[in-house]
């Protein structure tokens with residue numbers, strides 16, 4: 001595509017030296033986007049918006065936060081009480097973390113449903129998973145910073161996981177802590193990394209979008225755009241659609257900030273950290289619950305490998321498996337819309353993740369949803385089993401055996417038939 | 423759009439499953455939900471109630487519990503004026519120093535001082551309370567599951583005699599709502615525990631509600647400002663989003679999609 005001609009002298013002067021305007025033009029005006037994207041395609045830009053929000057609110061929080069075990073809790077309370085609009089900044093940051101995960105989880109399930117991980121989008125998908133991992137590390141370390149009871153005990157439980165590894169385990173944990181127990185050095189390094197990682201995420205997002213612009217967006221039909229009629233320029237069509245989505249999203253997000261700011265939080269984190277008092281229930285934030293359930297569900301050893309190590313491996317494997325699904329999925333069809341069998345398995349996986357989340361929240365010997373005799377630990381094991389079976393068994397086999405529905409010849413054809421708005 | 427709705431429903435379902443329900447520590451009953459003046463989108467604090475609650479805190483709880491995130495100047499938030507705050511602060515002895523001779527000294531409190539703690543340190547607090555430390559109350563209304571409802575239930579949930587067969591330890595008191603039922607705090611409130619001057623009935627129930635309202639204010643002094651700003655922001659966003667939707671419709675008008 002040829003470079004645009006700039007009429008404004010200043011714009012032209014700058015563009016001749018550093019083609020920022022040409023680049024913007026290229027990636028917004030000229031960027032052809034399938035015309036049938038549903039609202040499921042809004043969550044990528046929403047996640048990007050939340051990332052920026054987190055970085056901005058975070059920078060202002062740091063101006064008043066003190067990373068020391070004796071002062072961290074109090075400094076957060078000073079932000080809440082004495083800093084002008086400190087409560088707003090902190091509540092936006094706190095709830096923003098939950099919003100980030102809501103957006104990204106929807107974004108990932110969207111990709112899973114429409115087969116956006118399949119060729120040629122494997123790299124795009126991988127970078128996405130790296131983003132997810134970096135987000136998890138960031139959120140975990142951020143949660144430690146206010147130095148409440150859950151901060152301290154959550155950090156204790158999670159860092160202790162690394163002691164499960166043979167030989168290197170214990171030294172590794174001490175290395176992570178910067179001492180022989182969780183203390184000031186731990187808080188300081190977590191603070192440092194919590195400031196650093198969001199910028200790593202930002203860099204990954206740049207790569208993610210670069211990859212996206214190379215392979216282009218998938219769409220609800222999973223059929224690549226072929227003719228010019230299939231695509232529309234990103235701007236103004238998707239800029240306005242993303243802006244509208246952002247309006248809806250902001251109403252949702254800010255409702256929590258202003259009217260239920262502690263909704264996603266644990267009351268225990270308003271108690272200052274106390275290494276001598278263990279809270280009765282140590283639960284991670286909601287977005288880690290499914291992984292926590294997988295970790296805990298392995299309560300048996302196999303061939304002498306201790307349960308704890310297996311649990312840790314299973315937890316990491318639950319994310320690592322996402323890297324290989326481009327090859328585990330044997331179907332020739334991308335979008336589950338045209339996969340009458342797989343569609344149902346996808347629904348099961350979706351529900352399965354909520355079941356895992358529920359199990360992560362509850363004590364292992366509680367009853368699952370109050371069902372007499374069905375312990376949370378057992379349900380968690382079944383759900384973990386399905387989680388892995390979905391990717392390792394269902395994906396390869398169903399892809400081979402299933403008879404997909406006929407695909408539309410093109411996006412335009414599917415639009416004209418009125419069937420594209422999934 | 424249909425899938426969007428489904429996702430939203432699933433998410434709402436998940437949120438309710440994740441929150442509120444984890445009362446796993448079995449035997450303590452779920453506290454009764456109370457009516458509070460600050461509930462709902464338009465809820466605000468009842469200044470008279472907060473002042474009565476302050477009276478209860480000052481007259482009773484302050485003997486054992488600190489309130490270390492609250493300065494006297496903050497009492498403006500419950501409706502006291504500058505002179506009243508100066509007078510309240512002056513009732514307290516505050517340790518200050520060192521002076522030019524290097525000695526610590528006590529002086530009357532100033533509005534900028536924080537509420538002094540009843541005990542010099544945790545050890546002293548534990549020694550005077552049968553080994554248990556009375557926790558700071560500033561954030562209490564946010565630091566327990568069911569927040570204010572729990573604290574009311576706790577304050578009114580004592581039983582003079584432990585039930586038959588319950589092994590109550592020396593110096594402990596039986597409480598329906600405290601986890602494990604054995605609490606070191608003797609029942610702090612009773613009918614006419616403090617003298618109200620505004621004609622409000624001086625019952626245990628009323629005292630408990632008032633002090634908890636006060637503690638909810640100490641935990642969330644920003645609540646009124648937060649909700650007021652929230653209403654304006656949401657109203658603005660709803661209008662803006664509606665307009666964005668209209669623009670979106672217009673721009674997409676000619677696109678078959």
Ligand code: HEM
Pocket residue numbers: 040041042043044045047048049051104107108111114116117121124125127128129130131132201205208209212216217218219
């Ligand atoms: C900070 C987090 C993230 C940001 C800001 C982000 C941003 C974006 C944006 C702006 C798009 C294009 C619009 C869209 O399709 O929604 C996109 C597409 C995509 N993202 Fe992400 N993303 C993030 C995380 C992830 C994660 C964790 C994954 C997967 C594990 C992922 C996988 C994908 C895929 C496969 C696409 C192409 C989808 C398609 O066009 O069908 N992303 N991302």
